[in-house]
Amino acid sequence: MSDTTHSFNIENAKSQMRKGFLEFPVLLIIGTSPTYAPDILKQLKEANLLVVEGTLYPLLSRMKRADLVSYTWEESKSGPPRKMYTITKEGKDVLAHLEESWRALDTSVNTLIKQYEKGN
Template structure:
């Protein structure tokens, strides 16, 4: 069975969306999941933690614990220098990639597909 197109697209860019989110500020799991669920980039928090684990194993992010002030200690994630480098490389390739795909699958000038 072929996965729906949206799921395949999300799977391909989810790691980079996480890196992009963490480039702005360190975030804890639920905070990051909410930021990614709103635009539909992940289905649930359950899909986030395996991705975070892979990113940690690849040395692209690291985790640290911090008091929340309102409850238990939270685990925050942040980019490593390797993660910053990976994100920079992705950003350089993303624009040309989107343009190429749009040209290949986009509508003709007369609006027909």
């Protein structure tokens, strides 16, 4: 019930998968290994999922607010301190649902593509 107050409601994971797509890859990256924003941007870029600061920072804030991730400040040898993000237990649960939704979407779309190509 308390889930309805924020946007990471598991029940509409499928809807979320379409509306706000980026939380999925970002959560995957943080889930793989704790990181901070500029590194996430770099990884997204390497994966050909271009995202910019103005998109990522608000997204991270939302995920923090929804308790999908947590962060600790960590000193750097080359500049100001970094917010190192780590996935939470709840984040892992949501991630599992997002992954399921992704696979369903993947299957659906690829089916539509096959139908399209069958007709030339």
